[in-house]
Amino acid sequence: MSGTPDLGPLPQRVTVGTGQVRRLVGDQFPQWAGLPVRPVSESGWDNFTFHLGDAMVARLPSAAEYALAVEKEQRWLPVLAPRLPLPVPVPLGQGRPGAGYPFSWSIYAWLAGSPARADRIADPVRFALDLAEFLAALRSIDTDGGPQPGKHNWFRGATPRTYDAQTRRALTALDGDIDVGLAREIWETALDARWDGMDVWFHGDLAPGNLLLDDGDLAAVIDFGTCGVGDPSCDLAIAWTLLTTDGRQAFRERLSIDEPTWARGRGWALWKALVTCARGGEEAADARRVLDGILTDYLSGK
CATH class of the missing domain: 3.30.200.20 (Phosphorylase Kinase; domain 1)
Known part of the structure; x- marks a missing residue:
């Protein structure tokens, strides 16, 4: 993100x-x-x-x-x-x-390492599992005194509702270009998916550029500027922005992600894809690929 x-x-x-x-x-x-x-x-x-x-x-x-x-x-x-x-x-x-x-x-x-990219990853499922292990360890760390969502991290760890107005503006801008009705349904499902309120640590910006590879394997995680404690669903957007279908399933199973958390994570990925598509420019084509994957996954019940 x-x-x-x-x-x-x-x-x-x-x-x-x-x-x-x-x-x-x-x-x-x-x-x-x-x-x-x-x-x-x-x-x-x-x-x-x-x-x-x-x-x-x-x-x-x-x-x-x-x-x-x-x-x-x-x-x-x-x-x-x-x-x-x-x-x-x-x-x-x-x-x-x-x-x-x-x-x-x-x-x-x-x-050292090269930024993650789909064509650089040696084993997509192993990569997904290694990333899940990293997040499991991060979530296990004591949150006492940890930084709550705020301006310091663009409100990562808060509810996706923080971005509701922005998402709806993007939906309006993209009307006629994408299936706005389906995208709106996915977004509203994310907003309705409740968080249990238990704070855990999250990275907040698991973008490909912040995941470093060595010989095709996950080797390091960088840029913790958006980290904090709160709802960790923001870290799940990577499931759609980088992971393969099989990798996404392995990632979800390893972290034992329940349906509400998965829906919120999908909402984070949808928000970013919609806003980027609406903005246009060089990143729009990749955002459209992510958006198509989100819509397809939702229709197939994943």
């Missing part, structure tokens, strides 16, 4: 250059001042990411809205990391505004 923000207009993004990052590191982390700085080849929307030497990265939020996650990641990733079966980013330092850059930022250890 990553790539662009989810509520209202796009945040006002800043620009960050290599020289600027070099000055920030030199001023605030003199022990690393001599290390080369270069942009990461596949940086995301929410953060600018730069290699710092060969073993670290500097990660700088691109807008004030994304900077809200810095303190949370600094606080909670060291707690979560030892309890998870796959590597996740662990902060090595927290930077402050400077050198013309206005937000807090972080230095992390570099996690």
